[in-house]
Amino acid sequence: MIDSVLPDLGALVAVAETRSFRAAAALRGVSASSLSEAIRRLEAHVGVRLLNRTTRSVTPTEAGNQLLARLTPALGEIAGALDALNNFRDSPTGTLKLNVPTIAAQRILSPIINRFLAAHPGITLEISATDSFIDVLAAGFDAGIRYDESIERDMIAIPIGPRTQRFMAAAAPSYLAARGTPQHPRDLVNHACIRHRFASGVILSWEFERNGEVIKIAPKGPLIASTAELGVGAAIAGLGLIHTFEEYLSEALGRGDLVPVLSQWWQSFTGPRLYYPSRTHMPAPLRAFVDFIKSPGERALTP
Structure with missing residues (x-):
């Protein structure tokens, strides 16, 4: 019996942990339909519903929760036992x-x-x-x-x-020639700034620090980019200033496509x-x- 249901039990744990057939399928490298069939097969075998399914969510039933409470540690022990064989390689x-x-x-x-x-x-x-x-x-x-x-x-x-990193501010020579070079972080409110939006939807403020003084700026500008490459390209084209990880700007700074701005205010972090x-x-x-x-x-x- 255990040999026939063990793969289906693993499918149950994966779906229950992710609350999604699609997410569980992506993690396991299989199709969502194969996981759905595994759950149907398991429920038919045990004779009770283990998961509640709607178009928006997947949650364990009371019976499913009871099974998972005992099943998850057991499968973890099995995985640990198999993994321990690595000590012999x-x-x-x-x-x-x-x-x-x-x-x-x-x-x-x-x-x-x-x-x-x-x-x-x-x-x-x-x-x-x-x-x-x-x-x-x-x-x-x-x-x-x-x-x-x-x-x-x-x-x-x-x-x-790297044990430490820092954010840098930079702009193209053409932009600075046309708009001037900011001398203080507060000057940025009068400049075009290229911002970044994270996948969560958050647009962070720009933070600068010197001698213990921290200044946060909510910049404005013509572009909000979802990738660093897009933002750096816009800065090189002269659309505005950019403020991001040093690793994203080092090559453009080295070529002279961008020049540093407010370098005394660049913030380092762990x-x-x-x-x-x-x-x-x-x-x-x-x-x-x-x-x-x-x-x-x-x-x-x-x-």
Whole structure:
């Protein structure tokens, strides 16, 4: 009996955790229809409804919640037992799923993951880049990368990538020749500013700091971009000033396409951290990645 229903039980847990057939299917790499069929098959086998389905949501029934309360820890133990077999291999195998901010995916992770995957050819790394704050564990990820202010206190967090970063302000020479160069952050209210909208819909204020004085500006301008590349391109074209991560501006500054503005007010902050739950049986791919990030050789390559 258990052999025939075990895959369907895994499907139930995935759908219940994500509250969505589509999201669960994306995480498991299968079709939503196959998960729906698995749940129907399981419900027919046990003779009770396990999930309530509407066009907008999927939630466990009372019977489903009782089953999940005992099933989730049991499946976790099975996964841990299988993962423990990695201790008998020269190199761990398996899939490591990370949820990371866009800046990390585009400008920070590439050299790190290239070295890691070269050292661990048995591991598959799956990276999802998003600037929205999510519960990474409920969404099926092993770990995430975020900045200090958005990491839950019950998580373990270790530095990854640059130990400090900063936001820069810049503009094209043509723009500054036409509109003048701001000498103080408050001057920006009289300038065209290129803003960024996050996937959550939030448009952050521009924050500057010097000698302990912090100034926040709510800029206005002709463009609100959803990607850094679009914003940088508009700044190079002379449409306005831009304020963003140094990593996005360094190449344009190096070429002279953009020039620095208000450099004495640029704000530095702690770099990103890899975070994951504290648990006794850490999946082997995650354990290998944590050990790699902590290794002296890797730290020596981090600015």
